[in-house]
Amino acid sequence: MPQPTTPSAAPLQAAFFDLDNTVVRGASLFYFARGLAARGFFSRRELQGFARRALRYALRGEELGHLGEVRDLALAFVAGHSSEEIRRIGEEVYDEHVGAKVRAGAHALAHGHLAAGAPVWLVTAAPVELADVVARRLGLTGALGTVAETVDGTYTGRLLGEPLHGQAKADAVRALAARAGLDLSRCAAYSDSANDLPLLSMVGSPVAVNPDRALRRHARAHAWPVHEFRRWQHAARWTVRAGTVGAGAVGVAVLVAGAWRRR
Secondary structure (H helix, E strand, O other), X not given: OOOOXXXXXXXXXXXXXXXXXOOEOOOHHHHHHHHHHHOOOXXXXXXXXXXXXXXXHHXXXXXXXXXXXXXXXXXXXXXXXXXXXXXXXXXXXXXXXXXXXXXXXXXXXXXXXXXXXXXXXXXXXXXXXXXXXXXXXXXXXXXXXXXXXXXXXXXXXXXOOOOOOOHHHHHHHHHHHHHHOOOHHHEEEEEXXXXXXXXXXXXXXXXXXXXXXXXXXXXXXXXXXXXXXOOOHHHHHHHHHHHHHHHHHHHHHHHHHXXXXXX
């Protein structure tokens, strides 16, 4: 069983895990979108069409359009629905898709920290409703995720703040550490993506898990530990751009499709 890596004798105070391609294979947002499509939020044809379009964008290294427009549309599909309904769907999506995609190695690392007395948090750009479900089902401490605005328990279709991506994810962890009195130099962070370098660089124990090429280079240059849990490592290296970037792009594109349909 893989064991967590700590650079000093001092026990870690907490560990922070990215979700997509770190703890779970693929994009959790895409699995969530599949569940929503199956429940009539938008059509399967829209799901397939926008998934193909997003993958083409990802493979060509292009953007999906203005980030602000994507942000505004990405959660608009839940407007008018109750938070209880979406959380219930999140539970069902975990059973249908996500649970089988959990990587045993990452799960072992997380529970190694828990056994040592350190809380473990998921930190992801996925909706916090889904992140909460995954964290609870895996026995973790809690989750930080992208938050949609609600009024009287009903989604407005707007976000509260920014999606937890890149620097925003690091800022959220820093805020949590301040509330909990954590010393980040005695914390660990795990991720597969160079997008999470702001988070990885601010903790004392950064660890690359199934890293993309940019993160692998950075980890080697800085002597960070690297864990590879993919069965076909060499094939995964070739497809990492399509898998890591593409899966996320697919998820965003699917949500945009649903938002346009509802509008």
